[in-house]
Amino acid sequence: MGAWYYIVNISYFFAAVLFIYGLKQMGSPRTAPRGIKWAGGGMAVAVFFTFFQPAIHGAWLNYLLMVIAMAIGGGGAWITGKRVQMTAMPQMVALYNGMGGGAAAAIALVELYSHEAFIKGEAVLFMAVIGALIGAVSFSGSLIAWAKLEGKLDKPFRVPFQQLINIGLVAIIVALGIWILMSSLSAPILVTLFFVVAFAFGIVLTTPIGGADMPVVISMYNAFTGLAVAFEGYAIGNPAMIIAGMVVGAAGSLLTWLMAKAMNRSVSNVLFAGFGTDDGSQGEAIEGEMKSVEPFDAAASFAFADSIIIVPGYGMAVAQAQHKLWEFCQILKNEHHVDVKFAIHPVAGRMPGHMNVLLAEAGVPYDMIYDLEEINPEFPSADAALVIGANDVVNPAANTDESSPIYGMPILDVASAQEVYVIKRGRGTGFSGVVNHLFFGDNTRMIFGDAKQVCSDLSAGLNEI
Amino acid sequence: MITGFVALYIFMLAAFTGYEIIGRVPTILHTPLMSGSNFVHGIVLVGSMVALGNANGFWQILIGFVGVLLAAGNVTGGFVVTDRMLGMFKSSED
Numbered sequence: 001m002g003a004w005y006y007i008v009n010i011s012y013f014f015a016a017v018l019f020i021y022g023l024k025q026m027g028s029p030r031t032a033p034r035g036i037k038w039a040g041g042g043m044a045v046a047v048f049f050t051f052f053q054p055a056i057h058g059a060w061l062n063y064l065l066m067v068i069a070m071a072i073g074g075g076g077a078w079i080t081g082k083r084v085q086m087t088a089m090p091q092m093v094a095l096y097n098g099m100g101g102g103a104a105a106a107i108a109l110v111e112l113y114s115h116e117a118f119i120k121g122e123a124v125l126f127m128a129v130i131g132a133l134i135g136a137v138s139f140s141g142s143l144i145a146w147a148k149l150e151g152k153l154d155k156p157f158r159v160p161f162q163q164l165i166n167i168g169l170v171a172i173i174v175a176l177g178i179w180i181l182m183s184s185l186s187a188p189i190l191v192t193l194f195f196v197v198a199f200a201f202g203i204v205l206t207t208p209i210g211g212a213d214m215p216v217v218i219s220m221y222n223a224f225t226g227l228a229v230a231f232e233g234y235a236i237g238n239p240a241m242i243i244a245g246m247v248v249g250a251a252g253s254l255l256t257w258l259m260a261k262a263m264n265r266s267v268s269n270v271l272f273a274g275f276g277t278d279d280g281s282q283g284e285a286i287e288g289e290m291k292s293v294e295p296f297d298a299a300a301s302f303a304f305a306d307s308i309i310i311v312p313g314y315g316m317a318v319a320q321a322q323h324k325l326w327e328f329c330q331i332l333k334n335e336h337h338v339d340v341k342f343a344i345h346p347v348a349g350r351m352p353g354h355m356n357v358l359l360a361e362a363g364v365p366y367d368m369i370y371d372l373e374e375i376n377p378e379f380p381s382a383d384a385a386l387v388i389g390a391n392d393v394v395n396p397a398a399n400t401d402e403s404s405p406i407y408g409m410p411i412l413d414v415a416s417a418q419e420v421y422v423i424k425r426g427r428g429t430g431f432s433g434v435v436n437h438l439f440f441g442d443n444t445r446m447i448f449g450d451a452k453q454v455c456s457d458l459s460a461g462l463n464e465i
Numbered sequence: 466m467i468t469g470f471v472a473l474y475i476f477m478l479a480a481f482t483g484y485e486i487i488g489r490v491p492t493i494l495h496t497p498l499m500s501g502s503n504f505v506h507g508i509v510l511v512g513s514m515v516a517l518g519n520a521n522g523f524w525q526i527l528i529g530f531v532g533v534l535l536a537a538g539n540v541t542g543g544f545v546v547t548d549r550m551l552g553m554f555k556s557s558e559d
Contacts (some may be wrong), residue, residue, distance in 0.1 A: 012511070019505045020482055026501050026551070027490045033488075033551040036501055040544050043507065047540075050511045056518030062526070066517050069530050070510075073537030081545030092546055094501045094505075100539035103509045106532025110516040110525050123469065188524075194530050222503055229509045230479070234472055243470065243479045248502040250483030255499060346492055353495030357550050365557035371492045 003055045007010065011049035012240035018042025020242050021250070024226040029366050046240055055237075074101070087317045090351035091149035094218050097225050099140025101135045104228035105195065108132030111235055112191045118184065124235050131176050131231030133198045138224035144449035145217055149350055153207070161291075162208060163272065169201045189204030212314070212392065214350045216259045216270045223252025255352060262346035262372075264398075264408040290427065293445040295454050298421050299461025302332060305383035307339040308432045309375065312355050313348050315389015315425065316451055322362040325388060329364075331462045333443055342368055343375040343412050346421035376413045385417035387438075387450050389424070406434055420444040423454045472474035497550045504543030 018038050025035030050056075053064070077096065084092045108128045111117040117128045147153045176194040183190070209217055226248030233241025260267045302308060310329070316322060331339040342364060348355045356369060370378075379385060387394055394414040397404040414420055415438050424437060424446060438444060447454050490498055513536040517529030 003470055004503075015508065016548065019508070020486070023486050023498070023501060023505065026494065026498050027486065029491075029493060029554045032494060032497060032554065033548075036497075036504070036544065036547045036551055039501065040527055040548075043504070043540060043544070045508075046508060046511050047514070053515060053518070056515055058518040058520065062518045062520065062529075065526065065530050068519070069533035069550045070537040073534035074541040077538040077540075077542030078545055080543045083547070086550075089496065089500075089546060089550070092494075092542065093503055096500075096539050096542035097503050099535040099542070100503070100506050100509050103513050103532045103536035103539060106528050106535065107509070107512045107516045109528050110520055110532070111524055113528070114519075114521065115524055116519075180482055204469070219499060220501055225503065225509075226483075226506045229506045229512070230476065232509070232512055235474075236512050236515060238512055238515070239475065241508050242475050243482075244505050244508040246476050247481035247483035247486065248506045250480040251487040251502050252483075252499070253488050254484055307531070344492065346495075351496055353492055353497070356493040357496045357553070358516065360550070360553040360555070363555075366493050366554050367556050369493055 002054055004052050008049045009055050011045050012238070015042035015046035016240050016243045018045075020247060023082065023247065044132050050437055063389050086358055087320060088150075089357060090214060090218060090349070090354060091146045093351060094142045094145040094149065094221070097218070097222050098139050098146065100223040101138030101142060101221065101228055104135035104225065104232045105132050105198075107232045107236065109137065109191065109195060111458055112180070112193065113186055115186045115460070117235060118186055120179070120235075121308055121350060123269055125181055127231045128235035129180055131228045131235060132195060133173060133177065134224050134231070135228035136198035137193055137202035137205065138221045138228060139417060140199045141206040141217075141224075142221045144203055144206035145214060145221065148206075148209075148211065149214060161355045162204075165204055166201075166272070169197060169204060172197050173201060184320075203318055209271065211350060212347070213270050214261075215352050215354070216256055216263075216267060217348050218351050219252055219256040219259055220267065223249050223256055226250075226252055259352055261348055262410065264406075264410065265334075290439050290446045291444065293421070295447055295457035296448070296461040296464075298445065298447055299458045300465060301341065301419060301421075302384060302458070303336045303462055303465050305338055307341070307382050308332070308384045308386060309341045309343050309379060309382045309417065310358065311343045311345075311385060311387045311390050311394060311414055313345075313388065313390025313393060314350060314354075315391075315423075317349055317354065317389070319356055319389065319425075319451035321388065321451035321455050322358045324452050326359070326362040326364055326460070328459045328462070330456050331459055336462065341370055341375065343372070343376070345390070345412055348390060372410060379413045379416045384419045387422040388455075391424075391436055392434060394438055395434060397434065397437050401437075404434055414438060415441055415444075418443065421447055423447045423449070423451050425450060437464045493554070497547055497554075500543060500547040500550065504540065504547055507536060507540030509541050510540050512536075
């Protein structure tokens with residue numbers, strides 16, 4: 001063992017420590033900005049010293065290609081990461097995550113093509129194959145999630161016999177995997193085929209899933225990539241990859257479960273059941289009609305309220321209304337002394353915490369933002385609730401109507417506020433296709449229009465009072 | 466080289482660490498934490514570099530190259546977007 005062996009491995013050890021410390025710091029809003037910088041420092045150290053890794057036996061050409069690939073991949077991601085709008089963050093996270101999964105699968109492919117994994121024993125081979133599978137699924141699945149969120153794949157579409165195709169693909173993957181494990185030498189065709197089928201499985205698994213289920217899906221593929229990285233770390237004998245990958249795998253799995261729980265569904269239900277795509281019951285029929293109001297009149301009610309609670313949803317992100325909304329809230333707070341709070345449902349938007357990021361971008365301090373459990377007891381004492389672009393997460397049918405597809409999902413209890421105002425683009429139903437009883441309530445007034453425009457009009461209304 | 470049961474213990478302890486880290490995190494930080502953990506699994510770059518470094522022949526080198534490229538994208542993109550998001554969070558006292 002030369003000196004470099006120790007130097008490189010000590011750098012990996014430091015990286016692992018800094019990752020865990022950094023992630024721990026990211027658990028509180030005050031320390032979080034430092035946390036990512038600690039983790040970034042660990043990453044820089046590990047990557048730098050890998051250039052001196054004695055386990056690398058390649059020629060100068062390999063090193064040259066390494067630098068070129070890092071410049072292209074890193075440079076491209078730097079530019080897109082700096083430019084991307086906050087509303088487009090879910091798809092960027094999905095894309096970067098898919099790249100990590102693809103990289104893990106690529107490591108496995110190189111190992112399995114080169115007999116390396118076949119010499120090191122069954123455990124290494126097994127981990128390499130499993131890592132290849134999870135990495136490839138995460139790669140293609142994340143790319144599909146990205147395309148869907150970008151609007152490049154509009155509708156969730158289901159092919160006939162979806163479940164049969166899923167089961168068939170899994171059977172082929174298992175058979176090919178066992179075949180590879182039984183081989184004593186590398187069979188490139190077999191390995192390639194395995195990878196292609198795993199890639200296809202990721203596509204078939206993700207295409208039927210609708211937009212509102214994306215928080216679960218993105219979080220799940222994040223966990224998948226973590227696990228793939230951990231397994232490949234074992235295959236190539238890199239403890240930093242095992243630790244970092246496993247920490248992310250476990251954290252991501254927990255987050256995925258929390259997201260699914262916030263919709264009162266299981267993860268497998270999200271993946272395989274589809275939602276709002278089946279015919280039949282969409283809940284009880286509604287009697288009554290929606291009562292609409294002009295922004296100017298609504299503004300008057302807000303101005304004379306003591307406390308209001310604002311519930312943002314994906315519609316706010318689509319309309320990019322977060323800045324105008326915050327302007328309106330500032331006028332309410334500063335000139336009319338209204339107590340303003342924001343209530344955020346765990347699965348609002350297209351990834352976990354999506355709304356928090358958008359409000360933070362607009363400048364809303366995080367101590368004005370409340371979780372579901374914190375805010376629900378406060379709705380009855382609020383003078384008004386303002387729903388902006390949210391639908392299913394405020395639908396009282398989830399509490400009352402057993403025939404509704406969303407029955408049992410924890411919701412924000414908006415209906416118990418004194419008055420409810422809903423900013424909505426049109427009269428249609430939400431993502432799930434479920435009719436929202438809230439919109440027909442006696443104390444509910446609808447403000448129809450583009451959310452951004454309505455917020456501007458509300459501010460204008462306040463200024464005229 | 467890490468062998469057999471030692472590896473199993475590493476896997477187990479790391480899994481509990483991950484579980485503990487995210488267990489009590491407020492919803493407000495779910496997005497940055499997810500993109501932060503997305504950045505952390507970018508450590509796959511280190512493995513991709515070793516794979517490309519030892520690759521022989523056209524196909525291995527090509528796949529190794531693509532691996533490093535993707536991993537570098539994961540690391541850089543993950544860091545940039547997380548840093549941007551966390552920089553925006555502030556409290557009313559700030």
